[in-house]
Amino acid sequence: MKPPPTPGLVNRVIALTFLLLTFTGTLGLGAVWMRQGISSTANSNRALEDRITQVERRLDHVNAEVAAAVNPEALLRQNTFMRLALASPREIQIVRPIGSPELRLAAKRNQEIFRLGATSSDSAGAFRIVTASLR
């Protein structure tokens, strides 16, 4: 007849079994926690996708509405409805400058400056205006 196992061995087996159970339990719980995390992430992703799709749909709707509101026919209707009397200019109303418009404007401005200088008395104030506008 074999001798019964020593209490130390039994305690070690029990401890190891407990450790094993704890380990596997932790693994199991970890797996559950991970799956839960995966599913909540997946669901929030899907919710975000749905939201994006919804926003895109609204954008399409708004874009179509804007396009319908700004097409030439609609604008002309608005022009009539609001009595704005807006019309494109006719060629006869347009004066096309010959040469560089910048030079023409500069010459005009200079003429104004010198005229101002000539009409006012020789005061320092007039000179200050000239320098300020040339700056």
Place this chain on the structure above:
Amino acid sequence: MSKGFASNRLTLLAIGVLACFTGVGVRLVFLHVVDREELLGYVDKARRQIVVEHARRGTILDAKGNLLATSKSEVTLAVDPWALVEYLDSDRNDARRARKAGDERAKRGQLAGLLGLSVAEVEQAFSPGMRPIKIEADHRDGKVDGQTRDRWVKLREGLDEPTFDLIEKLNVRGLTHERIYRRVYPGGGLAANLIGYVNKEGNSVTGAERHFDLYLKGEDGWIESEQDGARRELAQFRSREVPVRDGNDVVLTIDSVVQHIIEDELRTIAGKFNPNFATIIVSEPRTGRILGMANYPSYDLNNYSKAPLEAQRNYAVTDMIEPGSTFKIVAAGAALDQGLVTPASAFDCGITSINYKGRDLKLPKEDHPFGQLTVAEIVSHSSNRGAAQLAMLMGEDRFYEYARRYGFGQTTKFQLGGEIRGILEDPAHWDGLTITRMPMGHAIAATPLQIHMAMSAIANGGARLRPQIIQEIRDSTGNVIRTFAPEKVEQVLRPSTAALLAQLLHGVVGPGGTGEGFDVKGFEVAAKTGTTQKIVDNKYSNTHYVGSFVGFFPASRPELVVSVIVVDAQVPNDKNYGRAVAAPSFKRVAEQLIQYLDIKPAQPLNRSIIAMQGGFP
């Protein structure tokens, strides 16, 4: 307790445990092997789902980025009346059930208000009913009587998103919906013949919608996953996912404002002359880009189903007409290009017949009696006999070759298709009089676009381009993935000849020209009038005419080519001449385009003649 009993008990327990395990094993074998397919099918049906995500069709834009066609989400609202019944029946408490029913009734009242329906109509949709079903398919409600619960009663379709958002907030029980993308055309009838449409079945039918369908349609995506008992997707069980690829955007060369200007002008023509059909085309000579192409009659793209088929045709490419005097640019251009004549060369246009290759040929009639005319005057006065003599100088073969070079008798390769070639017979099939009649635009048929592109070749230094209607393709994020450059088809005339001919055509709107009074001051209109009798019952009619005015401006620096063609205008005293029905429209359109496109007035003709430099290489 005896030792035997204990032993038997252990044996019985062991047998019991073994039997249990065997039972479990057998059940597992049945589940996993014998009934596997059936059960898998059931699970698949109950849990697995494939959700198709429909691609959003790309938009069509004009050259300035204005939307011409887009897809808008719309909701079809329906009712599952039995869902409401089940919801109320699930509550055993009578008082609470009555309160719930009252709340739902109140919501339905609000729903009716949002939908613009009467409460009675909505209540009718919510009353549970049955619908017939095939007996062999009737296994849904446990009774095989050929009747099943009607769970889809359509309440309203074409509902917009903002209204649907309000309806969703009401949280009405039993309400269900389906979303679809519907094609909308913000411009209504703007450029209808060019854009085309997509029908209710989602098939592209005509125009850019059809011809660029490959770019526009995109690719549907799908998701394979599982669903819970309430049919909600379990996103964590997605096993396969093919992303949706939205369609590309197509950018056309047309400009909405230019298109509107010419469509507005066509409405004026229609109101004034009630023609059979009319066309106005505007393009850039140096690139071949079509800025506008409009037809009368036309239709509203958002109500395409109500439009007659005749209104859906793009007459500019699907129908042919005799070009009439606008075709004289061929004879004049060819004779100048060959060096056979100069603008000052004179011809006797008072003669009624001429000897050609040993035969006396009768020359065509003139609208006005002429005597000696120079080539410049033949063009400006539109002399039929002068044009015939110019063609005779070259002979049939060379004249035919030039007509081909101008693009007659062949398609222009218009990108929206539907185009016909017109008629230009080989000289071998000409009769004896064709050489006298074809130079004045008879015995030949061409589409309005062919005539337009022939004139455009002169404006582009003699180089004929392919008409361009598509500018670029953009992906759904707006990146340009393909651009379309101008395409030169053929060098029709030498650049110097084209510039010379442009000057001669400017004479058409000058004193004594057929288009006198239709110049735009400072913008050197170079154009050609055209009037031709229509062939009715195999003979030229005296009451049905085609009036045209085709030209470009400024002559020395061409920026735009404009063609106005009016077929069968109803004019008092039958004065259907191009100058009466088409030239005024040309001038009005030109004046508006000059302002809109900020075209600068021309320099004198002897300066910076772009055509002289060769135009588009």
